[in-house]
Amino acid sequence: MRPIGILGGTFNPVHYGHLRIAEELCDALDLDEVRLMPANLPPLRTAPGVSGAERLHMVRLGIAGNARLSVDEREVAKTSLCYTVDTLGELRAEFGPQRPICLMLGADAFARLHRWHRWRDLFELAHFAVAERGGHPSIATAPLDHGLAAELRARRVSEVALLAEQPAGAIYLAPTSVLQISATRIRALIGRGSSARYLLPPPVLDYIHERGIYRRLDES
Numbered sequence: 001m002r003p004i005g006i007l008g009g010t011f012n013p014v015h016y017g018h019l020r021i022a023e024e025l026c027d028a029l030d031l032d033e034v035r036l037m038p039a040n041l042p043p044l045r046t047a048p049g050v051s052g053a054e055r056l057h058m059v060r061l062g063i064a065g066n067a068r069l070s071v072d073e074r075e076v077a078k079t080s081l082c083y084t085v086d087t088l089g090e091l092r093a094e095f096g097p098q099r100p101i102c103l104m105l106g107a108d109a110f111a112r113l114h115r116w117h118r119w120r121d122l123f124e125l126a127h128f129a130v131a132e133r134g135g136h137p138s139i140a141t142a143p144l145d146h147g148l149a150a151e152l153r154a155r156r157v158s159e160v161a162l163l164a165e166q167p168a169g170a171i172y173l174a175p176t177s178v179l180q181i182s183a184t185r186i187r188a189l190i191g192r193g194s195s196a197r198y199l200l201p202p203p204v205l206d207y208i209h210e211r212g213i214y215r216r217l218d219e220s
Contacts, residue, residue: 003100003127003163005034006091008075008084010183011055012048013208014062015200017181019069021131024176025104026068029129029160034104035072036063039082043117050213052076061203085118088125092167100167101126106178107139114145123155126168131176138173190214 007022014036022034036059040052048055056076063069074090075082084103091101103126105113110130113119122128132138140152155171157163163170181199189196191214196205208214 001099001164002030002032003102004091004095005029005031005102005104005129006037006072006088006126007034007104008037008039008087010042010045010048011036011038011059012050012183013055013186013200013204013213014059015181015183015186015204017179019062019201020179021104021106021176022069023066025102025129025131025174028174028176029102029163029172031068031102033068033070035070037072037074037087038076040076040078041081043081043083054211054213058204058207061207062201064203083117085116085121085125088122092125098167100164102129102163102172103127104129104131106130107132107142110139111142111144111148114148120147120151123151123169127163127166128155128171129163130171130173131178132173133178134175140173187214 005025007018009018011018022036025031026034038052038055038059041047056071056073059071063071075087088101088103095101105128107130110128130139140156144152152171155169157170157172160172163172186196186199190208
């Protein structure tokens with residue numbers, strides 16, 4: 001069975017950096033689909049300041065017309081902290097024990113994995129696909145937490161096909177053309193009335209302007 005990809009985040013707002021990672025990894029890993037999963041209350045970040053409904057709608061606008069990308073609403077609908085281990089447990093129960101699941105992360109996020117709730121249990125539920133910037137040093141040579149470095153050495157695979165042979169447990173480092181686009185910068189640009197054009201899909205930018213979302217945050 002072809003793996004299912006999961007890309008989480010606050011998506012505040014969703015931008016071309018997120019979407020390009022989803023598109024490239026969908027191709028590189030031969031995924032059946034990629035589910036973008038906005039979080040409501042991520043444990044290791046401050047509250048987004050924009051409603052889950054608005055961020056969810058922005059993701060829907062951003063992926064419109066791409067049949068390989070979909071939206072999963074489960075985390076944004078929760079009123080409590082969203083732990084990835086719980087979400088993956090729900091997905092594993094839905095997909096069954098054999099369907100491969102790939103949790104997609106940037107290299108910076110993977111380097112902090114040891115801070116996540118029950119992080120070692122994640123390997124029993126999904127593979128990890130780590131998006132690395134082409135031309136930059138690999139996470140494999142980075143100074144990682146000792147436990148995380150050991151897991152990377154033990155679980156790293158170099159063949160994409162291996163991700164389809166097992167439901168979980170592998171780590172694949174995927175070179176990507178990660179775009180240097182920051183949601184923080186987008187919010188700052190819009191907040192001071194500057195242009196954020198070409199950093200995110202036009203329908204998303206139009207929605208932000210129509211709702212006055214990040215101008216509203218700036219004023220508050």
